[in-house]
Amino acid sequence: MKKSCKSFLDFEFFKRRCEHWKREFNLLDWKTFYEFKELDEAYANVRWDLSGRTAVISLNSSNDEFQDRATFVELLRNIDMSAFHECLHLLYSWYYSILKDINEKHCATMDHQIIRVMENSVFDAMINSEPISPYEQEIQSRNFGMKKKK
Ligand SMILES: [Zn+2]
Numbered sequence: 001m002k003k004s005c006k007s008f009l010d011f012e013f014f015k016r017r018c019e020h021w022k023r024e025f026n027l028l029d030w031k032t033f034y035e036f037k038e039l040d041e042a043y044a045n046v047r048w049d050l051s052g053r054t055a056v057i058s059l060n061s062s063n064d065e066f067q068d069r070a071t072f073v074e075l076l077r078n079i080d081m082s083a084f085h086e087c088l089h090l091l092y093s094w095y096y097s098i099l100k101d102i103n104e105k106h107c108a109t110m111d112h113q114i115i116r117v118m119e120n121s122v123f124d125a126m127i128n129s130e131p132i133s134p135y136e137q138e139i140q141s142r143n144f145g146m147k148k149k150k
Pocket of ligand 1: 085089112
């Protein structure tokens with residue numbers, strides 16, 4: 001077994017945060033399925049069908065370089081940022097579907113440029129506006145889970 005694979009609890013946290021961002025971005029009309037599996041080159045990814053409003057969001061289950069040196073809060077924040085990132089793809093999917101016919105490669109680059117700006121600007125502000133830190137909440141719930149097992 002790899003040293004620090006993401007756990008099933010990490011995946012549950014990822015799914016909860018995706019649902020949180022779907023609410024924030026008014027994407028609740030999207031039917032979303034989740035996968036927890038090894039991905040080749042991504043921390044997470046999303047595939048979508050715009051007309052059917054369905055999406056499959058995947059979290060990479062395997063180890064990654066970041067995970068080995070991250071604190072638990074950093075790890076949760078990274079998982080959350082990925083949930084934010086994939087939900088933004090859904091938010092922009094409508095524009096993407098129009099622009100990709102003009103130039104798909106540029107469209108994918110532009111998509112990520114916008115998402116990076118959002119990650120570096122809006123993300124922290126949105127986290128800080130939550131009444132309870134989602135990371136503190138997660139840590140508390142996991143500690144409580146551990147105590148219960150005694
Ligand atoms: Zn992306």
